[in-house]
Amino acid sequence: MKTAIILAAGSGTKIWPFAEVRPKAMIPVANRPILWHHVELLGGLGFDHIVIVGGSMAEQIRHYFRNDRRVTVLQTQPNLGTAKSLHTARPYVKDSAFLVLYGDTLLDRSDVEEMIARFETGGQEAVALVDPLKEEQPQDWICCTLSEGKLDQIMGHPRRPFTHRFCAFAFADTFWPYAETNSGLFTNVQVGMMPPMEAFLEMSVADYIQDGKEVPAVEVKGLFADLDKPWHILSANQRVAKLQCGCLTGHVLGEGSSIHPSAAIDGFVKMGKCSAIGRNVVIKGNVIVGDHTIIENGAILGGNNIIGDHTYIGNYCQVSAGSVIGHKCIISHCAEINGLTMDVVHLTHYMEFYGIIGSHTDLGAATVCGTLRFDDRYAMHRVKGRREYPKEHANATFMGDYARTGVNAVLMPGCKVGVNSIVGSGVILEEDLPNRTSIYQKQELVRREWGPEQYGW
Known part of the structure; x- marks a missing residue:
């Protein structure tokens, strides 16, 4: 596995006012954009083809990585959803397996290594990296539960206690049809909840599981941060x-x-x-x-x-x-x-x-x-x-x-x-x-x- 896709097309409205003049994924952490941390991690793991899918202001991402030959920056319409962003990258992926990261998160190298090892040694077609919610509120995230070390239920911003949130994925090329055929509506919600009209990647994963396929899960042990609100930056x-x-x-x-x-x-x-x-x-x-x-x-x-x-x-x-x-x-x-x-x-x-x-x-x-x-x-x-x-x-x-x-x-x-x-x-x-x-x-x-x-x- 030498190809990674970073999904960075989100508009960042919840992190106002810090995604008004820059893409959310370019917000600085320790004086480097979030995306720099991803590219640095992936480079250390030997990835030589990194595709970043940006939205509005993707020109800033392209400018920042203009001298890095490993990086290809694509631009898609914002707010179509992460599944559509992933599908945008398909023509640029030649490998039979690839990594998918979210552009507004920080990950620990050891956790990504463990996910890749689980994918490559277990003969899997999909593996998820997940973070235990602990004190986080399920209503703030797209969540999942695990059963025998595998993804069980996936639910969007649920009321009742779900246990984990998503951090990253490793996929075989057999997953592409699920990204392509995403309905654009997140139907895995509890009664009374109101999902936006976006094609979420997690819904494609839910469809994949519904078709009888298994997705083993690896829990993070090191650093994980999902920068969703202003205080998360701090x-x-x-x-x-x-x-x-x-x-x-x-x-x-x-x-x-x-x-x-x-x-x-x-x-x-x-x-x-x-x-x-x-x-x-x-x-x-x-x-x-x-x-x-x-x-x-x-x-x-x-x-x-x-x-x-x-x-x-x-x-x-x-x-x-x-x-x-x-x-x-x-x-x-x-x-x-x-x-x-x-x-x-x-x-x-x-x-x-x-x-x-x-x-x-x-x-x-x-x-x-x-x-x-x-x-x-x-x-x-x-x-x-x-x-x-x-x-x-x-x-x-x-x-x-x-x-x-x-x-x-x-x-x-x-x-x-x-x-x-x-x-x-x-x-x-x-x-x-x-x-x-x-x-x-x-x-x-x-x-x-x-x-x-x-x-x-």
Whole structure:
């Protein structure tokens, strides 16, 4: 098996505002697009033909992988469904067996290896990689149950407890007719549920099982992340940063990089070329730093941090543990950041942020995020009108790309700001702000005469 297909045509509406200016599968995790992680994993397993099926903005995927001869990028209409995306790739697959991955997930190499081994040694025509739901709610996913290590029932967003969700598949070419003849309607739903009109791959697998064929299942044991909602991006970045930083066993300094003797480092750092850790920096764990990046003048890093290329961090700012900072960012002058900044983000002058900041975003001086509620509860979110109660990062703030705030803006727990939007000076934002929207407070002023006579002259 040398061919893999990555399904990346989804529009990403549930992950708003981070799939507005990029495909969902190009959202960064540890400063690399999700798709890069897939291609890197597949390349390490010897796959030399990787077909990515994108939807809208697939040009960005094609541009990113333009120098990788292993990768072919196709474009299909968005929202037709994963089965239709898979069928689009059929003319580009010459092998008798192939791997299928979802473009918005992260996988562990060992789990993919186990699935492939099960497929190749067991004489199977299909094998599924599945993730135990544990604390995840079945209603959020297309789910399945297992019986004697094989797929049993498949149900779309069920009410009652199903046990697993899907991660990846290995198929023989005998599966192609099931993708081609998908009805475009997910009929495996419980009474009263309302499926969208999309051709889901999992429905094709259900048809395959209904025709009497077996699909063995392999359970994931390592990292698995399905990036479906904004808070999943934050969790995935933290998990990957911890894994990558945890691999360090000593300092690794690239050509031209240096660490000042006054820096207090309780851990190890890996630095790219021409980077520097300067005077009075405090690092409380392991950190990975890119090329041409400066960290200096009293900056405090909490550990398990990944810092991009051409970034400046200094002047007594604080980067909390597990945070990821993108390329070409400036974090300076007592700014505090806990979470993820994408590329070209500027944070300075006594501000504090917890959550995700999209690319090319500038936060005004003294912008702050509310992270605790007076009722000590977690914020409720609305995703496409549905109420959501995240188990992690519910009180984070989510700033879209190309957004701005004015001085002294306050962003309350759980708020999202759309792309190309502005939160004006002094605004207390308590609800989501749509794309391409500017919000300012209207100030009422009281004017009166004043002068020496007010002091008895």
